[in-house]
Amino acid sequence: MQHVKTIEGRLEASGLKFALVATRFNDFIVDRLVGGAVDYLVRHGASKEDLTLVKLPGAFEMPLVARKLAATKEFAGVICLGAVIRGATPHFDFVAGECAKGIAVAAMETGVPIGFGVLTTDTLEQAIERAGSKGGNKGVEAAAAVLETVRVLEQL
Numbered sequence: 001m002q003h004v005k006t007i008e009g010r011l012e013a014s015g016l017k018f019a020l021v022a023t024r025f026n027d028f029i030v031d032r033l034v035g036g037a038v039d040y041l042v043r044h045g046a047s048k049e050d051l052t053l054v055k056l057p058g059a060f061e062m063p064l065v066a067r068k069l070a071a072t073k074e075f076a077g078v079i080c081l082g083a084v085i086r087g088a089t090p091h092f093d094f095v096a097g098e099c100a101k102g103i104a105v106a107a108m109e110t111g112v113p114i115g116f117g118v119l120t121t122d123t124l125e126q127a128i129e130r131a132g133s134k135g136g137n138k139g140v141e142a143a144a145a146v147l148e149t150v151r152v153l154e155q156l
């Protein structure tokens with residue numbers, strides 16, 4: 001195959017500081033996302049002393065706080081961890097939609113990678129599956145994505 005210059009991010013977290021933003025809402029699920037993210041970062045070289053956990057009420061509050069943390073420039077990346085589980089009203093759509101959009105805007109405005117580790121599921125079972133069982137762990141995925149993106153941005 002024609003060899004082209006390729007830029008990829010090393011999955012090496014040593015020396016990097018990260019902020020993790022986690023919700024209390026559905027915390028029996030979210031705590032497993034936090035555990036997955038922390039385990040991933042430590043296993044890839046991060047020091048626990050370099051990880052800061054910020055607890056929030058719910059996903060709707062995330063963009064504001066994630067942006068503030070990113071804007072400090074104290075952290076290489078921010079990882080948002082939550083679980084928005086559909087109920088009986090359209091509230092899910094607003095919470096999930098604004099959370100996702102707000103996090104994306106915060107990353108663009110600050111230039112700091114902000115991982116979207118927020119489950120948006122129709123059922124509790126779907127959330128459980130994606131918090132460390134047969135659907136993987138979205139906290140791990142978000143941490144991995146932020147780490148790789150940090151390392152890519154360093155090269156640009």
Ligand SMILES: Nc1c(NC[C@H](O)[C@H](O)[C@H](O)CO)[nH]c(=O)[nH]c1=O
Pocket residue numbers: 023025026057058059060061082083084085086095
């Ligand atoms: N239903 C869920 C919420 N709702 C709460 C909102 O996120 C917000 O805290 C409230 O509207 C006050 O501003 N939050 C979740 O994280 N997950 C849910 O399933």
Ligand SMILES: CC(=O)[C@@H](O)COP(=O)(O)O
Pocket residue numbers: 084085086087088089090091092093095
């Ligand atoms: C995602 C939500 O906001 C949801 O859990 C709220 O439940 P409901 O729509 O039954 O009020």
